[in-house]
Amino acid sequence: MKTFTRGGSAMPALGLGTWQLTGSACERTVRAALDLGYRHLDTAQMYGNEAEVGRALAASGVPRDDVFVTTKVWMDRLGRADVLRSTADSLRALGTGWIDLLLIHWPNPRIPLAETLGAMAELKAAGTVRQIGVSNFPVALVRQAVEEVGAELFCDQVEYHPLLSQRPLLGELRRHGMVLTAYSPLAHGAIPREPTVARIAAKHGRTAAQVAIAWLLAQDNVAAIPKALSESHLRANLEAADLTLDADDLKAMDALQGGTRTCDPGWSPRWDT
Numbered sequence: 001m002k003t004f005t006r007g008g009s010a011m012p013a014l015g016l017g018t019w020q021l022t023g024s025a026c027e028r029t030v031r032a033a034l035d036l037g038y039r040h041l042d043t044a045q046m047y048g049n050e051a052e053v054g055r056a057l058a059a060s061g062v063p064r065d066d067v068f069v070t071t072k073v074w075m076d077r078l079g080r081a082d083v084l085r086s087t088a089d090s091l092r093a094l095g096t097g098w099i100d101l102l103l104i105h106w107p108n109p110r111i112p113l114a115e116t117l118g119a120m121a122e123l124k125a126a127g128t129v130r131q132i133g134v135s136n137f138p139v140a141l142v143r144q145a146v147e148e149v150g151a152e153l154f155c156d157q158v159e160y161h162p163l164l165s166q167r168p169l170l171g172e173l174r175r176h177g178m179v180l181t182a183y184s185p186l187a188h189g190a191i192p193r194e195p196t197v198a199r200i201a202a203k204h205g206r207t208a209a210q211v212a213i214a215w216l217l218a219q220d221n222v223a224a225i226p227k228a229l230s231e232s233h234l235r236a237n238l239e240a241a242d243l244t245l246d247a248d249d250l251k252a253m254d255a256l257q258g259g260t261r262t263c264d265p266g267w268s269p270r271w272d273t
């Protein structure tokens with residue numbers, strides 16, 4: 001499995017998304033994923049499942065050092081004191097000793113970016129979090145964070161899949177040595193119905209979901225965090241990391257990229273594409 005490394009941290013390119021997984025179903029799913037070999041878990045304060053994710057990790061017996069855990073600070077907690085307090089709450093809920101990657105979940109124009117990133121840098125200096133990053137940041141905000149504020153960011157987590165182009169943002173992130181972590185990599189479940197992806201999948205004797213994940217992981221600086229509940233989906237998504245697409249497949253997949261967004265709440269920033 002490809003990993004992205006920076007300053008002693010190593011994030012596997014494929015992780016498990018946990019949005020909409022709650023309670024015992026979340027705990028069971030995360031445990032099943034760890035048993036299958038997942039070593040990268042994505043949660044958030046807003047998902048209400050940090051405690052379940054942490055419990056599943058503790059019960060799995062997988063050494064803490066072997067698993068990369070991401071969580072995200074919600075957008076109404078981006079003032080300095082709120083960042084520090086809510087991250088302490090996250091850490092208590094997770095029970096993981098440290099957070100591998102802490103993200104700003106959504107930008108909030110009412111709170112100065114330098115204040116939020118400054119608080120996150122304090123947490124990094126203290127060792128509470130090992131890497132910091134952002135989510136749902138378009139090119140202009142990434143530039144502001146890196147070039148004006150001077151933040152050292154590990155990644156930008158954004159929606160990315162075969163039906164949504166992220167070309168300008170991906171170029172910008174590569175320029176800064178940052179990872180684009182693709183959320184909703186299966187277009188929140190729509191990918192299996194896409195005919196071109198299904199055709200390529202049939203050619204390889206694989207599924208459309210696997211082709212979408214393989215296409216993402218074939219790209220430089222791109223990680224993916226599909227969410228799955230069933231063990232068969234969990235397994236299939238992990239096995240997608242071993243699927244190699246040929247030049248014709250990649251060309252056909254690249255040609256699909258349009259503007260289909262599945263996550264676009266009213267507070268979204270102005271997107272690049």
Ligand SMILES: NC(=O)c1ccc[n+]([C@@H]2O[C@H](COP(=O)([O-])OP(=O)(O)OC[C@H]3O[C@@H](n4cnc5c(N)ncnc54)[C@H](OP(=O)(O)O)[C@@H]3O)[C@@H](O)[C@H]2O)c1
Pocket residue numbers: 016017018019020042043105135136157158182183184185186187188189190192207209210225226227228229230232233234236237263
């Ligand atoms: N930063 C943000 O603002 C943000 C926003 C959205 C999402 N995310 C993160 O990204 C993660 C993934 O995104 P998502 O949950 O929106 O959607 P997704 O991963 O694109 O799609 C999940 C859906 O695809 C199905 N699925 C999974 N594996 C499959 C397979 N191999 N074959 C067929 N169907 C399959 C799942 O079904 P089953 O569950 O029944 O297996 C589920 O219905 C989230 O869980 C979250 O961690 C972050």
